[in-house]
Amino acid sequence: MSVLTEIIAGVRIDLDARRSILGQAEIEAAAAAAVPALDAYAALGGHTDPAQRDHTLHVISEVKRKSPSKGALAEIGRPEDLAVAYEAGGASVISVLTEERRFGGSLADFDAVRAAVKIPLLRKDFTVEEYQIYEARAHGADLVLLIVAALDDAQLRGFLDLTHALGMNALVETHTAEEIARAVAVGAKIIGVNVRNLKTLDVDRGNFARLASGIPSDVVIIAESGVRGVADVEHYAQHGADAILVGEALVKDNDPRTAVKNFGAAGTAAKPQRAG
Numbered sequence: 001m002s003v004l005t006e007i008i009a010g011v012r013i014d015l016d017a018r019r020s021i022l023g024q025a026e027i028e029a030a031a032a033a034a035v036p037a038l039d040a041y042a043a044l045g046g047h048t049d050p051a052q053r054d055h056t057l058h059v060i061s062e063v064k065r066k067s068p069s070k071g072a073l074a075e076i077g078r079p080e081d082l083a084v085a086y087e088a089g090g091a092s093v094i095s096v097l098t099e100e101r102r103f104g105g106s107l108a109d110f111d112a113v114r115a116a117v118k119i120p121l122l123r124k125d126f127t128v129e130e131y132q133i134y135e136a137r138a139h140g141a142d143l144v145l146l147i148v149a150a151l152d153d154a155q156l157r158g159f160l161d162l163t164h165a166l167g168m169n170a171l172v173e174t175h176t177a178e179e180i181a182r183a184v185a186v187g188a189k190i191i192g193v194n195v196r197n198l199k200t201l202d203v204d205r206g207n208f209a210r211l212a213s214g215i216p217s218d219v220v221i222i223a224e225s226g227v228r229g230v231a232d233v234e235h236y237a238q239h240g241a242d243a244i245l246v247g248e249a250l251v252k253d254n255d256p257r258t259a260v261k262n263f264g265a266a267g268t269a270a271k272p273q274r275a276g
């Protein structure tokens with residue numbers, strides 16, 4: 001069984017437990033009652049007219065306690081404090097892992113961050129049922145994660161449509177050219193290229209440059225994983241990233257505010273600027 005399959009098995013068990021407490025009708029009502037979602041596509045520099053795109057390399061900063069590949073990453077006593085530092089450093093979006101078993105995340109972490117910052121939030125989890133999308137919205141999420149490798153085309157399309165119907169955006173995560181084609185075909189507006197293969201956990205940073213060139217220009221392109229420092233940020237920016245998604249390097253830094261600021265500045269300086 002691949003790592004992804006194992007993770008999803010646990011996610012389904014935990015999801016069923018939450019649903020037995022708060023049923024489908026209740027979660028839909030809670031989603032409808034939530035404060036409207038922020039426009040994460042715009043916050044990441046997206047624009048339907050590519051000529052209007054900004055020249056910034058946006059940073060999505062992640063609250064990540066542990067991972068299947070690295071184990072424990074950092075003691076995050078107060079996720080809200082980390083999030084406030086990210087926001088102060090200029091993060092465009094904050095990602096909060098809510099998967100519990102392998103990443104040590106929770107919806108409680110998400111709620112603490114939501115209460116502390118004003119910028120758009122990504123509820124980072126393994127979405128396999130509509131319930132989780134309503135749940136994300138009910139907790140004030142602006143973005144959800146849809147991992148193409150975990151979904152068939154009908155699910156991908158249905159989940160993306162529901163996400164949009166609830167006023168949110170989806171970060172549609174890919175790892176191969178075929179997955180990018182599937183993401184584009186269903187109308188994804190924010191596509192992430194994860195350089196970590198979720199089936200094997202291998203990281204191949206060169207994969208980003210190879211794949212990003214095939215993504216249409218009205219789509220926001222996110223380079224996910226593997227940022228160790230400024231050189232990796234510059235590499236992704238030079239090869240077409242509009243944003244980077246960074247976890248480990250930020251949670252391990254003693255000064256996450258400055259780290260976000262430095263990554264954003266270095267990436268923006270390295271990003272190819274349009275003529276004129």
Ligand SMILES: O=P(O)(O)OC[C@@H](O)[C@@H](O)c1c[nH]c2ccccc12
Pocket residue numbers: 062064124125173194224225226227245246247248249
């Ligand atoms: O810690 P890193 O290497 O900076 O990676 C962050 C992020 O890309 C990674 O956490 C991630 C990418 N896709 C995911 C899907 C599920 C859980 C986690 C992830």
